[in-house]
Amino acid sequence: MSSRSAVALRVLVGLGALTASVLLPSRVPRVPAEALPEAHAAPPVGAGVRRARAALVGVGVAGLVVGAALLVTTVRPAGVAGLGIWLVGALVLHDGILAPATFAANRLLRGAGARIPPVVLAVLQGAVVVGVVLTLTVLPEIRAKQLGPRNPTVLPFDYGLRLGLLWLVLAALTAIVCAVLLRSQRTRRSVR
Amino acid sequence: MRALFALARGSLASAARHPRTAVVLGRLLGTGFLVCFATGLYSHFLQDPLPGMAFLTRPASLYRITQGLHVATGIACIPLLLGKLYTVFPLLFAWPPARTVAGLLERASIALFVASSLVQLATGLVNTYQWYPWPFPFRQVHYALAWVIVASLAIHIGVKLPIITRWWRRRDSIGPDGRLRPVGTGEGRLGSREPRASGVTGVLQRWIERAPAAPDAVSRRTVLGAVGVATGAAVVLSVGQSLPALAAVNVFGPRQQRLGPQALPVNKTARAAGVVGAATDPGWVLTVRSGRRSRVLTRTDLLTLPQTRVTLPIACVEGWSVSADWRGVRVADLAALVGATGRGITVRSLQRGAYATTILEPEFAADPLTLVALELNGAPLDLDHGYPARIIAPARPGVLQTKWLSSLEAR
Numbered sequence: 001m002s003s004r005s006a007v008a009l010r011v012l013v014g015l016g017a018l019t020a021s022v023l024l025p026s027r028v029p030r031v032p033a034e035a036l037p038e039a040h041a042a043p044p045v046g047a048g049v050r051r052a053r054a055a056l057v058g059v060g061v062a063g064l065v066v067g068a069a070l071l072v073t074t075v076r077p078a079g080v081a082g083l084g085i086w087l088v089g090a091l092v093l094h095d096g097i098l099a100p101a102t103f104a105a106n107r108l109l110r111g112a113g114a115r116i117p118p119v120v121l122a123v124l125q126g127a128v129v130v131g132v133v134l135t136l137t138v139l140p141e142i143r144a145k146q147l148g149p150r151n152p153t154v155l156p157f158d159y160g161l162r163l164g165l166l167w168l169v170l171a172a173l174t175a176i177v178c179a180v181l182l183r184s185q186r187t188r189r190s191v192r
Numbered sequence: 193m194r195a196l197f198a199l200a201r202g203s204l205a206s207a208a209r210h211p212r213t214a215v216v217l218g219r220l221l222g223t224g225f226l227v228c229f230a231t232g233l234y235s236h237f238l239q240d241p242l243p244g245m246a247f248l249t250r251p252a253s254l255y256r257i258t259q260g261l262h263v264a265t266g267i268a269c270i271p272l273l274l275g276k277l278y279t280v281f282p283l284l285f286a287w288p289p290a291r292t293v294a295g296l297l298e299r300a301s302i303a304l305f306v307a308s309s310l311v312q313l314a315t316g317l318v319n320t321y322q323w324y325p326w327p328f329p330f331r332q333v334h335y336a337l338a339w340v341i342v343a344s345l346a347i348h349i350g351v352k353l354p355i356i357t358r359w360w361r362r363r364d365s366i367g368p369d370g371r372l373r374p375v376g377t378g379e380g381r382l383g384s385r386e387p388r389a390s391g392v393t394g395v396l397q398r399w400i401e402r403a404p405a406a407p408d409a410v411s412r413r414t415v416l417g418a419v420g421v422a423t424g425a426a427v428v429l430s431v432g433q434s435l436p437a438l439a440a441v442n443v444f445g446p447r448q449q450r451l452g453p454q455a456l457p458v459n460k461t462a463r464a465a466g467v468v469g470a471a472t473d474p475g476w477v478l479t480v481r482s483g484r485r486s487r488v489l490t491r492t493d494l495l496t497l498p499q500t501r502v503t504l505p506i507a508c509v510e511g512w513s514v515s516a517d518w519r520g521v522r523v524a525d526l527a528a529l530v531g532a533t534g535r536g537i538t539v540r541s542l543q544r545g546a547y548a549t550t551i552l553e554p555e556f557a558a559d560p561l562t563l564v565a566l567e568l569n570g571a572p573l574d575l576d577h578g579y580p581a582r583i584i585a586p587a588r589p590g591v592l593q594t595k596w597l598s599s600l601e602a603r
Contacts, residue, residue, distance in 0.1 A: 056350030063343025082327030144323035
């Protein structure tokens with residue numbers, strides 16, 4: 001079996017297991033939170049904190065009313081509906097795609113990096129996070145440039161090229177930091 | 193479903209997902225949101241003042257600072273928000289989803305808070321690229337969402353106040369062994385070691401747990417470090433569009449400070465505004481009016497009046513700003529020609545549509561730095577910078593620095 005179909009098979013099995021675990025009854029022992037180790041009761045909430053909470057929630061509810069009023073008085077119903085779709089879409093994108101992808105990438109990196117020191121793995125993970133976050137902010141810029149800016153002073157750079165260079169610089173920096181960390185760990189071990 | 197949620201909570205549990213981390217990132221993000229809200233309100237009211245409002249005209253770079261801060265802080269909030277959401281993600285899988293009506297309302301308010309924040313930051317960023325791929329008007333929605341976000345922030349802080357105060361200080365959060373103190377019930381437990389599941393869920397659980405986890409301190413520092421570096425990088429690599437000191441590392445900014453005709457970027461060209469013909473017409477005049485008194489001035493007339501040189505920035509709502517040298521006639525001197533000293537002025541442009549007419553409040557009209565500019569950086573105004581004449585005033589957004597003037601009328 002080729003490696004690609006092996007990966008596909010594993011993905012299918014994984015998805016199947018996930019579906020099955022939703023559908024099939026599965027026993028999880030019910031453990032009261034108090035019985036878990038390290039659990040202890042939170043300190044009681046004082047009257048000052050209670051008053052501050054009430055004030056903050058009150059101010060918040062008033063602010064929500066202002067926001068809703070601004071929305072319905074300045075934006076047409078079609079625009080409000082469009083915003084609603086974008087709000088739900090944002091939740092789906094983050095909670096349904098970005099966050100699970102982060103978890104999966106983290107699990108795979110941890111699995112693959114089982115033999116490298118945790119600090120080195122942490123640097124690698126950090127570099128991936130930095131690169132991905134910057135990529136997320138620059139991708140729409142690349143697209144906007146493709147669509148054609150209104151005049152030559154808007155989006156003047158080749159953002160795709162710059163993003164590629166950023167990844168190269170990031171990779172080089174990460175490699176240097178990891179090499180230094182690995183070497184210092186090795187010397188420490190040989191001294192011991 | 194209960195088993196799957198338990199599996200999600202257990203798998204997502206990490207030392208980095210600790211209320212202390214959520215508080216550390218949360219207070220930075222909360223501060224960022226408040227800075228954006230304050231600077232955003234300032235920008236909003238400059239463009240749409242309530243009756244009786246007056247504004248500071250000094251320092252001349254005030255708007256340059258507030259709006260540069262608005263955009264740079266908004267960009268900084270993107271990695272901070274993603275980091276904050278990372279630390280609290282297991283809470284999404286709480287089971288049962290809500291125990292009380294208040295709990296349900298709280299979760300609904302969190303959903304609104306998260307969704308509004310994500311949409312606000314994403315559309316705000318893409319707006320600086322002058323791309324508007326959404327089915328709603330940007331300005332109105334950005335303003336309304338700002339209120340929703342700050343209101344949700346107040347509710348969120350109110351609800352979480354005991355947890356926030358519990359984990360606010362370092363010395364209350366970290367034990368003598370240098371490790372984060374364990375989280376008790378009611379103290380904001382974010383995911384925890386879940387009991388062993390059996391069956392298919394158990395298999396999945398064991399597979400996920402087979403990968404080694406980093407030591408607690410490492411995983412916590414990884415999250416804080418990565419979010420910190422990403423935040424710093426996102427700001428430093430774009431803020432050069434408004435901060436001259438960092439212009440050399442302006443890698444991703446949508447503008448370059450000195451790029452454009454006469455070393456100044458352009459937002460709307462004369463062609464886009466549809467004013468090429470009217471602005472290059474040799475018969476162009478500027479009309480200055482107050483009631484029945486009026487003066488009609490050609491460009492040559494304007495050039496024979498006393499000229500003033502000022503150094504003032506163009507500061508765009510999109511965040512970029514550039515300082516430039518301007519030369520022209522004081523608006524106060526022109527107002528005096530028709531006996532309108534001390535009054536507000538309605539400024540009309542040759543262009544049509546939004547911003548064709550703007551208001552110079554009395555404090556801006558009277559300011560000695562406010563000019564009808566005829567020259568920019570030592571040469572007659574470029575057509576794209578408002579030839580034959582434009583307004584330049586201190587501490588005002590670029591959209592109100594009206595180009596291609598046609599008349600000034602006392603209010």
